[in-house]
Amino acid sequence: MFLERSEGLYIGKFATLFRCPEIGHGVSTRPGGVSTGGCASLNLGNPHHDSGANIEANRARYFSSLGLTRDEAAIPGQVHGTRIAAVDGPGVIPDTDGVMTATPGVCLTVQTADCLPVFLYDPFTPAVALVHAGWRGCRDGILAAAVAGMRRTYGSDPAAFLACIGPAIGPCCYRVDEVFKEYFPARFFLEDRLDLAAVAVHQLTGSGIDPRRIEASGICTSCFSRYFFSYRRDGEGTGRMMSALILH
Ligand SMILES: [Zn+2]
Known part of the structure; x- marks a missing residue:
């Protein structure tokens, strides 16, 4: 992943997806927003610790930097579950941690602040999915559910997917309790620390995605x-990044 400067913001881009002009994507970063305190400055979620006006102003900047408007965004109301929703228009989708679409012009989003944002792109259908995967989602199989959802809904072949983490x-930095060793194989731990991105790569390849077509940012x-x-690092009062993925 590299950072691209756009309209005063730094947008995370994957080389894998950057090469595909038929889709747009991005991962937000902290600088360039209006929020202060723990949410400083480009907070794109967490309404419990920031004003709605700040979040909306930051979202307007973020979507503009992607060449989009907020009106195109499909925004899941995340609950650390495994539900994947097929969407064909913008709006808020409650109780959902993954969204997928084959409809051009719908900007899929997820919000994170340590959890994995996982991008899936089927270039042949074409179709896209964007997943919020924390330890609960990974433990409970949300990545397999996303791949299965795209197969079922769009006839996608995961062997052709591009995937980015x-x-x-x-x-x-990710110290976890001993009980996590019941959730994930021992090889994904470094003493008491968990490599959740490695878990995700393992699960994606287990769902039929070619490991050579997976790009993991490696950024902590x-x-x-x-x-x-x-x-x-910063507790519940910290802000949220937003990932975005759209078929043009
Ligand atoms: Zn770290």
């Missing part, structure tokens, strides 16, 4: 405080 808390949200919010 955005910034999330890394194995350098907790390590890079200048650019990323981190729930583990």
Whole structure:
């Protein structure tokens, strides 16, 4: 992943998806917004710790930097579940942690602050999906559910997918309780720290995606405080990044 400067913001881009002009995508970063305190400055979620006006102003800047408007966004109301919703228009989708579409012009989004944003692109249908995957989602199989949902809904073949994993808390910083070793295989731990992105790569390949077509950012949200919010580092009052994915 690299950062592209656009309208005063720094937008995370995957080389894998950047090569595909038929889709647009991005991962937000912290600088360039209007929020202050723990949400400083480009907070795109967390209404419990920031004003709605700030969040809306930041979203307007973010979507503009992507060449979009807020009116195109499909925004899931995330609950750390495994439901994947097929959407064909913008709006808020309650109780959903993944969204997918084959409709051009619908901007899929998810919000994160340590969890994995996972981008899936089927270039042949074409269709896209965007998933919010934390430890609960990974434990409960949300990535397999997303691939299965695209197969079922759009006839997608995962062997053709491109997949990208955005910034999330890394194995350098993600200390977890002993009980996590019941949830994930031992090889994904470095002592008491979990490599959740490696879990995600394993699950995506297990669903039929070619590992050579998976790009993981390798960026730890907790390590890079200048650019990323981190729930583990800063607590509940921190802001939220927003990932976006759209078929043009
Ligand atoms: Zn780290």
